Amino acid sequence: MNKLQAARQAAGLTQQQLADQTGISLSTIQKYERDARDINNATMSNVVKIAEALNCHPKDILTDKKFIELENGQNDGISPALKNFLTTVGEIQSEHRQELIAEHKKRLQAVTMFKELTPEEQVTVLKECAEHIGWTVSKKK
Numbered sequence: 001m002n003k004l005q006a007a008r009q010a011a012g013l014t015q016q017q018l019a020d021q022t023g024i025s026l027s028t029i030q031k032y033e034r035d036a037r038d039i040n041n042a043t044m045s046n047v048v049k050i051a052e053a054l055n056c057h058p059k060d061i062l063t064d065k066k067f068i069e070l071e072n073g074q075n076d077g078i079s080p081a082l083k084n085f086l087t088t089v090g091e092i093q094s095e096h097r098q099e100l101i102a103e104h105k106k107r108l109q110a111v112t113m114f115k116e117l118t119p120e121e122q123v124t125v126l127k128e129c130a131e132h133i134g135w136t137v138s139k140k141k
Helices: 003-010 015-022 026-034 044-054 064-071 080-091 094-115 119-132
Strands: none
Touching (some): 003 026, 015 026, 015 044
């Protein structure tokens, strides 16, 4: 039994329930559990989704070697902000962990939505935000 399977069973979820909650295909979950696909090579997004669904820390499903690489910043593409987030989540009691993850997801969704706007729409949104908090917005001369 690998770490993912043990964490899933401890959470009382079936493979299908985990797939449904994470949006990751059932076949991918099954491959991770059979070690036919290495979960250490999963995207950080998928690792976080799985850890969130299982109410555990990512280190509980990754191999020890991979988690050490993540903590040392040796994984290409992991941002310092995500590293900080993963470390913080691991230190928080489980009842507060879900709240923090949900808040982080909302912020990521907002950033994603903002990036999809045209430059003109981005300027409008930033102006409205600035005005909302009392900043004066003026044009550059």
